[in-house]
Amino acid sequence: MITTMSSSNNNMSKNSNKTLSGFKKDQFAFLYRFALKKSAGWTAIYTILLFLSYPLLVYNETAEVAKRYAEDYFDRMNYLMNYHTVNAFCVSALMCGMVLVFSAVLYSYMHNKRSADFFHSMPVDRSIMLSANFAAGLTNLVVPIWLNSLLAALAYPILLPKLDAGKIFQVMGAEVLAWTAGAFILLAISTLVAVTVSTAVENVGYTVALLLEGSILLLIWDMACSNVFDTYLSIFDSSRITAAWGDLLYYLSPVFALGRTIVAAVGNNWNHPRLVLATNDWLPLVLWLLLSVGALYLAICQYTKRQSERAEQWGRQSWLGFAVKLMSAVIGAFLFAVTLGDTLNLDPQLIYIFGALTGAPITYMIIEAITNKGFHNMKKCLPYVGAAMGIIFVFSLYFAVDGFGYDEKIPKVSEVKTVNLEISHFDLPEKHTDEYAEKFDGDYDNAGDYVYDTQLPEFKEEETIELITDIHKTTLGREGEYLGYGRVSYQSGLIDTNRSLDIRGGNSDNLLRLYHSDEYLEKYNPFFELKSEYLSFVQISDKLGVSIGNGEIPAEKWDELLQAIRDDLKNAEPETLRNTDSNVELAELAFVTKYPKEIYEQYGERYHYDTMVRYRVRISDSNTRLLLEELGIELTVQDTALESLLSAQISQAYRNSSGPGMSNYAGAGVLERYEYYVNEFEIQDSELLKKAANGMTSVYSGYGDQYMLVLYRKNVVENEVLVHEYYVDRKVIAEIMAESDTYYAPYILNNEESERIGAEVETASKEVLEASIEPVVEEYVSWEMALSLENTISLKTYLQENFPEILEGKTAAELECMEHTPFLNEEGKRLHISF
Incomplete structure (x- = not known):
């Protein structure tokens, strides 16, 4: 036994002498090779994972492209670039994860007492020791990426030799550059954390926190403001107004900065990837690169003063530890607020105070317990818990007082x-x-x-x-x-x-x-920049897209036509424009221009709009109508279109997220995004179809419920059925139903009429409730069921008895349609007709 121990000690002595000999020759190179050897197993696993998630998939995808798209260059590029985006994010995620692994492996000696004593007793400068480990970690991260990127790049000339893969190579070059910079940044930050903390758990946990929590805190602030304030402009909004505010997200986290650069590298448009990205695409990553150089320098300075006794000091308090726990407590407070706060039905202004009082201290103590190996020293940590809770509580008060009038502030x-x-x-x-x-x-x-x-x-x-x-x-x-x-x-x-x-x-x-x-x-407005000399031709068609006359406006009339449109735009009155029920469009003008470059080179003037702009001529466009009538143009739906009408379906147009539109540049209606159709009714009578076609409009007024009219028209030339979706005023539908003796749908009250009736019913309901009588409710029925009910009271009768003023000005057809619309059942319940 004694002999064995003696032999072992002799071997250790020899190894120690060998190590010291190596240090004397070249300390950095020796430690660098030692660190590479120490992490070789993880590097091998990392390289294999990269191969499986990058070059192997690229070869498979490229081979698939070679089979599918033999000639089509555009489809090939789109297919390749779409899959390349997935590959890029796989590599990025893998690299970020391996930073934590290599940091834990290479700096583990700092967080173990025996290892720290051993390495710190060596006759070597600590700055060299840390630099060698950092260099080894960076090598482990980037060299496998370089090799796998090269293997992936070879797939294109091998499997698609005729493909000009220059654009893809530009993308790959930008990605490799971004990954290399990202690896340096992440490893430098993890190095600073490693020399600051005492345990391996803190090393990994605090590194993750510093890399991500800055941006996460901004997201939390953004979500909280969006939840409380009605006019808060979120960073998630795609507006250019929020561009600078949204960019802050990438300046607070190197991981987010790397992601932004990778996204920009593949390009928002697959046809235009680029190596030289816009400045704002690279700027967050470049700034983080500069900061990481400073972080590495600070880490080296700190490491030279680090005491070996700091290793394995569980529960040691530090500025970094408090900062990370504070940020984590904010996240915990937010999670408690949005989960338990909503469950308890707390007011939005109060849920964040609730989170500060509950989620913040609980989260802080959980992290404290993890880094302290239990709750046995929690008493000593209570002042820190209180400080964190106090800071978060102060911020939560901002929401409790409605942001000190944030929503109400409108500049003078x-x-x-x-x-x-x-x-x-x-x-x-x-x-x-x-x-x-x-x-x-x-x-x-x-x-x-x-x-x-x-x-x-x-x-x-x-x-x-x-x-x-x-x-x-x-x-x-x-x-x-x-x-x-x-x-x-x-x-x-x-x-x-x-x-x-x-x-x-x-x-x-x-x-x-x-x-x-x-x-x-x-x-x-394009018509105030558009000049006749910019134009190639001007077309005119009816609402169904059929050319009127020869379909073109003569060139000598272009100046007059543009001026007439400008005059109509300037003279437009809101009251007229919003009434699209009666102020329907009569025809559509299409102005086709030369390309802007040609205009600029020929006239030295800039034209900033699309090469085709449209103008829908309405009844209120007196100047434009007069000019067109002088040209002998009849502004009605053409006979060729009417004769080709096969049928039409009517349904109610349901309002959903609609708003004033300017599709015709002349007036605003409301563009409707309808949710669904129910109980569509078909019209096939040719005369009724003509009446519907000439009375329809392409925009939804928003001032009265209209009907959706879907016209089906035979395209003789192409031998296909064309579908046109329009809106039709209730007066037109009432006339159609009166003439056909078939009541396709109930009469629809407009917004003002509905509100007047609804307000009365609401008041009556409150009185009924106060008298403890069963309140009047609506009965939901289909149109067919409503027609089959007996002893019902019609809408016309109800209005005559209760709101006679609503009937004033109604046409005979409308009154007849109201008479055929059941409104109350025999029990006096209002009929809510699902049409």
């Missing part, structure tokens, strides 16, 4: 210099950038991103700014039904005021005035 018009406004759910013209106006020649494949970029609407006139603030006020008042979504940014000084807006029915007049204001028309 006199203080605002400019306003940016974006509104979704609205069919508005988009004005492209100057780059588009100078370069676009019709080649979308090589146009780059500029062909998709548009200008952010900006307004400076006091009158326009006042209209926008009125829209903001209406949002706060929640006047009318929800119509759409908007974003606004007021620039009044150093700080911009950004808000989200729910566009509601009460905004309709303001929106119409905005769209027809001089500033809007001059800046963002």
Whole structure:
């Protein structure tokens, strides 16, 4: 036994002498090779996983492309790029995970007492020791990526030798560069954590926290504000107004920064991947790279002063530990707030106080117990728990007091210099950038991103700014039904005021005035930039797309036509425009221009809009109608279209997320996204079809319930059936039903009429409830069932007895339709007809 121990000691002595000899020759190289050997097993596993998730899949995908798409270059590229995106994220996720593994393996000696004593007793500079381990870790991370990327790149010339894979190689080059930078950043941060903490558990846990929790905290703040405030503009909004705020997400986490660069590398448009990315695509990663160099330097400085006794000090308190636990407590408070708070039906303003008082301390103590190996020293930690809870509680008060009036703050018009406004759910013209106006020649494949970029609407006139603030006020008042979504940014000084807006029915007049204001028309309406010399031709067709006459407007009339349209736009009145029930469109003009590049080169002027803009001529367009009539153009649905009508189906148009639209650039109706059709009824009588076709409109008014009309028309040339979806005023449908003696549907009350009746019923219901009598309820029935009921009271009779003023001005056909619409059953219950 003694002999064996003596032999072992001799071997250790020899190894020690050998180690010391190696240190004397080249300390860094020796420690670097030692670290590589120590982590070789993990490196091998990492390399194999990379091969399985990257080159192997690329070879398989490329072989599939070679079989499927023999000639089509576009389809080949799209197929390859779609799968390449998945590969890229697999590699990124794998690399991020392996940073934790290599950090734990290479720096484990710091967190073990015996190992720390051994390594720190060696005659070697600690800065060299840490640098060698860092270099080995970086080698382990990036070299397998380089090799596997090279193997993946070879798949394209081998399996698709005729494919010009230059674009894919650009993408791969950008990815490799991003992965290399990302590996350095993540490993440098994990190195700083390793020299700061005392245990391996803290090393891994705190590293994950520093890499992710910054962005997670921003997301939590964003979600909390969105939950409490009605006009908060979230970073998830795709608006350019939130671009800078949304970018902050990538500056708070290197993992998010890496993800952004990888996404940008593959390109939003598969046809335009690029190696040289836009500055803002690389900037977060570059800044993190600079910070990581500082983090590595700080780690080296700290490591030279690190005491070996710090290893395995469970429960040791440090600035880093408190910061991580505080951030985690915020996350815990939020999770408690949104889960238990909602379960307890707490007010949105109070759920975050609840989270601060419950979730924050519980989360902090759980993490403290993990890093302290139990709760036995929890008394010593209570001051830290209290401090964390106090900090989070102060922030939660912000939500309890409604953000100190955040929602109600609207800048004064006199203080605002400019306003940016974006509104979704609205069919508005988009004005492209100057780059588009100078370069676009019709080649979308090589146009780059500029062909998709548009200008952010900006307004400076006091009158326009006042209209926008009125829209903001209406949002706060929640006047009318929800119509759409908007974003606004007021620039009044150093700080911009950004808000989200729910566009509601009460905004309709303001929106119409905005769209027809001089500033809007001059800046963002294509007909005020369009000139006759830009045009190639102008077509005219009826509502069903059939050419009127020869289908073209003579060139000598283009100037007059454009001026007539401008005059009609300027003279438009909101009251007329919003009444699309009667102010229906009569025809459609299509203006086809030369390409913007040709216009710019020929005239030295920029044209910022699409090469085709449309204008729907309505009854209120007096100047445009007069000019067209002078040309002998009859503004009705053409006989060729009417004769080809096969049938039509009528259903009720259900309102869902609709809003004022500008598809015709002349007036706003409401573009309807209907949820479903029920009980569709078919019309086949030719005369009734003609009446319906000439009375229909393409936009939904929003001021009265209309019917959906689906016309089926035979296309003689193509031998196919064309489907047209339109809206028809209830008066037209009433006339159709009166003439056909077939009542296809109930009479629909408009919004104002429904509200008047509904308000009366609501008041009556309250009185009934106070008298403890069974309240009046509605009976939900189908249209067929309603017609089969006996002893019902019609809508006409009910209105005559209770609201006779609603019947004033109704046509005979409407009154007859009301007479055939059951309203109350024999028990006096209102019939809710599902049509």
